[in-house]
Amino acid sequence: MIFVFPPSVQAAIASGAYEVVKNGAGVALGMARDTATGQFVAHAVGVTAQPFLSFAPLQIGLTGMQMAQTHLGFQKTYSMLNDVLNTVALLQASTALIGVGTVAGVGLSAFNIWQTLKLREDIKQLRLEVKDGFIDIKRALHDQSQEILQRIDRMSEDIEFKHHQTILSVSYGKFIEGIKRLEYALKLEDSNSRREALFGVENTLYDALANYNNPALYQQTSAAGQLRRMECSWVIDQTITTIYQIREEHQVVSARLSDLRKKIRDSSLQIIDRCECDNELDFLFPEVMRIHTQDLPLLESWQNQVDWMKSLSPSELQELASLELPAEESSAATENINNPAEPPVELSLYETLKQKSHYDSLRDQLRFIVKPELRQHHESYVFQRANATGYPALAPSNWQEVPDLTVANLYHYFKQQERYA
Known part of the structure; x- marks a missing residue:
């Protein structure tokens, strides 16, 4: 990082x-x-890179003391939480087209990682409006094919979509309520009143999270749709963790971040296992890759910072709290995020891998990104089959130098040979 x-x-x-x-x-x-x-x-x-999900308090380096002591600290955090609200609205709106009801799957290309990043920028620049936790999908995708636009029109009549929309609108309303209550809580001057108000904020956000984790949302939903639902819950989970950080409950913050990182890894593997076709993998691969190469390291860095703060002396904590907060992110120093006008590096890398591999191998490569130790099974199999079939040159002595692409491709090559032997 x-x-x-x-x-x-x-x-x-x-x-x-x-x-x-x-x-x-x-x-x-x-x-x-x-x-x-x-x-x-x-x-x-x-x-140095724009995360897909994390709003990451460490990005502005705020501690609980700073949050309580400075109005500027709240303004910056509230601005970030506004971005989070918009991100959740975009994510849940996209599931209507990619994974719910009779139109499931038709909009995978329309809401891929690149399109999502561009739409997020449109919302930030007020070119798209969020209403009741959703965006106007047809307006957002006005430049897509006529088939997709026609299916968007029919989507409003889909019973399954209406059911999901109702649940998520209510849940999003609770999320907004929690953020508003946070605004008022941090304006309270009395520390006891502020702390009590924050408990109320926490409960509201937990209610919103429970709705997003509702198993009913995942029934008859594609792998891509499940990913988007989970992304919404992961973002809200981070928001709840921020409440604990504001209260300076560092032990809880660290534990929650550790649990969230594990949840993201485990859920990602489940989603990959449910992937059923090339089009779905085209959607999942770049997005899951970005989450695991950018968001998870950022969450880990946040946890490292919290754990480190627990080791500081009271005077060091006071010194840290007295630091002047960073200026607004319009500074040239922060102009380092990926330009939405250009395809994200994950998408470009995936297109390169597709030219050298195939569906089964690509799916395994994505598993390796999520959980690198899964490679060991493939390495062991390739080593055994290469030696058994007279190809010892394909059994390297140093696997660390072998890319995931090669390991996965060789594994499926020998699997095919064994199948037809």
């Missing part, structure tokens, strides 16, 4: 005057300090 700091701080880091803070394991954290004095000097203002 590479953090981005304001230009003056970046320059000082480059010169050696400042350094990025690291924990005891040598993992970089989202802040910098003076190399000579060890004094904290700045929070990071971003990371």
Whole structure:
């Protein structure tokens, strides 16, 4: 994880005057300090890539003390939570076209990772409106094929879609209520009143999360649709964790982040196992890859920062809390996210892999990204079959140098040979 700091701080880091803070394991954290004095000097203002889901409080480096002490801290966090609300609206709106009811699956290309990133930017720039937790799908996809537009028209009559829309509209309303209550809670000057109000916010958000995790939402839903539903719940889960961080419950924050990371990995594997066709894999591969190469490392970094803060002395915590908060993200230092006008790197990489592989191999490669230790079974099988069939050159002694593509392709090559032997 590479953090981005304001230009003056970046320059000082480059010169050696400042350094990025690291924990005891040598993992970089989202802040910098003076190399000579060890004094904290700045929070990071971003990371080198745009996550797909995480709004990540470490992106602005706010601790509970800062949240409680500064109105600016709340303004920045509330702005981020607004983005989260919009992200959830976009994710749940897309499931109507890709995984629910009679039109399931027709809109996979219309709502792929690239299209989603562009639509998220449209919402941020107010070119698209969120209403009752949904966006106007037909307006958002006005440039798509006539077939998709016609199916969008028929979608409004689909009973299954109406059922999902009702549940999610209510759930989204609870999510909005929780965010509004958070706004009022952080304006309270009395610490006891603020803490009590935050408990109420937490309960509201838990109610919203329970609705998004409702098993009824996953019945007769495609793998792509399930991914989008789960993405909504993961985002809300992060929001709840932020409440614990505001209350400075660092032990709980760390445990929740650990649980969420495991949940994302486990759920991703279940979704991959449910993938049934090339079109679905075309949708899933780049998005799951981005979540596991960008969002999960960001969540891990957040957890590392929280764990590190538990080791600080009261004076160090006070020093950290007194740091000036980063300026608005319009700074040139934060202009590092992927340009929605260009395809995301995950999509480009997937297109390259498709030219060199096939469906079964690609699905295994995605599993390896989610859980690298799954490669060991494939490596062992390739090693045994290569030696048994007189191809010892295909049984490398150092598997670390062999890319996932090669391992998966060889595995399925020998499987096919064994099948027809």
